[in-house]
Amino acid sequence: MSIRTSDLSLKERLDKELGDVFMRKSIGNAQDLLNKKRNDAFEELGNYEEWREMAAAVRHHVLENLDYYLNQFADKAGENGAHVIFTRTAKEATDAALEILTNKGVKKAVKSKSMVTEEVGLNEALEEAGIEVIETDLGEYILQTDDHDKPSHIVVPALHKNRDRIREVFAAKKGYTGDNVPENITRFVRGLIRKDFLEADVGITGCNFAVAESGTVTLVTNEGNGRFVTTAPKIQIVFMGMERIVPTFTELDMIFSMLVRSAVGAKLTSYLSFITGPKGGEDRDGPEELHIIIVDNGRSTVLESDFREVLRCIRCGTCMLECPAYRHISGHGYGTLYPGPLGLALVPILAGYEDYADVTKICSLCSACNDVCPVKIPLYESIYEHRRVIAEDKGLVHGLEPFIMGMYGKVIGSSTLYDFDTKMARFSKYLPDIGPLKEWTRERELPEITGKRFRDWFKKHET
Numbered sequence: 200m201s202i203r204t205s206d207l208s209l210k211e212r213l214d215k216e217l218g219d220v221f222m223r224k225s226i227g228n229a230q231d232l233l234n235k236k237r238n239d240a241f242e243e244l245g246n247y248e249e250w251r252e253m254a255a256a257v258r259h260h261v262l263e264n265l266d267y268y269l270n271q272f273a274d275k276a277g278e279n280g281a282h283v284i285f286t287r288t289a290k291e292a293t294d295a296a297l298e299i300l301t302n303k304g305v306k307k308a309v310k311s312k313s314m315v316t317e318e319v320g321l322n323e324a325l326e327e328a329g330i331e332v333i334e335t336d337l338g339e340y341i342l343q344t345d346d347h348d349k350p351s352h353i354v355v356p357a358l359h360k361n362r363d364r365i366r367e368v369f370a371a372k373k374g375y376t377g378d379n380v381p382e383n384i385t386r387f388v389r390g391l392i393r394k395d396f397l398e399a400d401v402g403i404t405g406c407n408f409a410v411a412e413s414g415t416v417t418l419v420t421n422e423g424n425g426r427f428v429t430t431a432p433k434i435q436i437v438f439m440g441m442e443r444i445v446p447t448f449t450e451l452d453m454i455f456s457m458l459v460r461s462a463v464g465a466k467l468t469s470y471l472s473f474i475t476g477p478k479g480g481e482d483r484d485g486p487e488e489l490h491i492i493i494v495d496n497g498r499s500t501v502l503e504s505d506f507r508e509v510l511r512c513i514r515c516g517t518c519m520l521e522c523p524a525y526r527h528i529s530g531h532g533y534g535t536l537y538p539g540p541l542g543l544a545l546v547p548i549l550a551g552y553e554d555y556a557d558v559t560k561i562c563s564l565c566s567a568c569n570d571v572c573p574v575k576i577p578l579y580e581s582i583y584e585h586r587r588v589i590a591e592d593k594g595l596v597h598g599l600e601p602f603i604m605g606m607y608g609k610v611i612g613s614s615t616l617y618d619f620d621t622k623m624a625r626f627s628k629y630l631p632d633i634g635p636l637k638e639w640t641r642e643r644e645l646p647e648i649t650g651k652r653f654r655d656w657f658k659k660h661e662t
């Protein structure tokens with residue numbers, strides 16, 4: 200499975216992103232703004248830690264009983280008139296959609312934002328089959344218009360672009376002549392895609408959470424596009440990651456409270472859509488056919504592994520907003536569809552250590568992500584364990600790294616060597632600023648070592 204979003208090497212990606220001052224400023228501003236809103240929203244809720252405990256317990260319970268809840272959901276959704284399809288791989292998932300669309304002679308599809316469709320490469324598969332796919336979430340539409348740029352955040356896909364850049368994209372590609380005011384740009388885009396909603400034969404959505412007790416699929420959106428995608432076209436296809444399920448509406452209520460506050464710092468999102476079966480006899484709107492494609496695509500492997508708790512994720516994106524590494528390199532620096540701490544904890548086990556061993560090096564192991572994850576995923580511990588597996592179990596470390604780390608281990612493990620090296624450290628200012636040291640100091644200032652050591656001070660003051 201490939202969930203790479205870049206062909207560049209890790210070093211090339213980091214060089215590119217660290218050199219993009221404009222992007223770093225956009226990400227920094229967005230992080231500061233969203234983090235403040237999130238903190239305010241949780242302060243108002245009160246008992247933040249208790250809510251996190253409850254949310255974590257619900258997600259843990261679901262993962263422990265996933266087969267039960269998936270079967271219950273599939274049975275209920277079937278009773279409601281939906282067609283439920285279980286798929287094991289990305290190809291099976293896209294083939295299932297293609298079969299539905301080609302049987303119906305579909306030529307145009309509208310889509311609301313969905314990470315799992317990105318994960319399985321749905322747009323590429325449909326476009327290859329001659330089906331036009333129009334992203335209708337504003338952020339995704341910006342990326343699609345900007346030569347299929349890749350998302351840099353799982354909730355705010357165009358987080359790396361500011362209003363000036365977005366204005367430029369629409370001026371160059373769509374003939375926009377207005378200013379950079381978001382409301383004016385949005386009005387312009389709305390005018391463009393309204394006719395697509397009415398012309399499309401099929402609407403494609405993701406699924407924030409499915410409710411097992413009722414067979415309901417739910418969508419959380421800040422824009423009205425989700426409603427349009429699920430009501431105007433005659434056929435609706437829902438893509439759902441197989442872990443995105445809750446037992447009842449009671450748990451859904453609580454998880455939504457955490458999701459929306461964490462993702463955008465609001466009490467409630469603008470639109471919550473609940474889809475229980477296709478259009479009924481008395482309904483004025485809604486699809487005549489509803490297909491729900493449940494995607495495994497590596498999740499069973501994660502479920503069976505020591506990293507099962509990573510599947511608790513509710514895709515709020517908070518860990519990315521808190522991460523200092525993400526702040527400097529954005530989602531694009533990771534080069535994977537799921538960036539930030541979530542990506543580092545999930546991608547190696549979801550998509551394979553061989554191809555994704557390098558990404559875990561991005562983490563500084565500061566553990567800030569652990570403190571904000573609303574479902575208390577042990578992100579820091581998972582990333583650390585991946586590094587151990589990569590180095591010790593898989594032997595996927597290359598070049599001088601094993602030698603340098605071996606030497607470091609020897610120094611740290613020996614009181615004599617450590618004593619000698621810390622004495623020598625005062626001469627570090629005479630070391631040439633070249634090679635690996637140059638890489639290190641390009642973005643950081645090394646503190647000047649004074650020559651006074653703690654162990655000397657301690658010895659002097661020991662009673």
Ligand code: SF4
Pocket residue numbers: 461511512513514515516517518519540541571572573574575576578
């Ligand atoms: S790992 Fe936690 S903080 Fe990060 S996106 Fe998932 S739920 Fe949100």
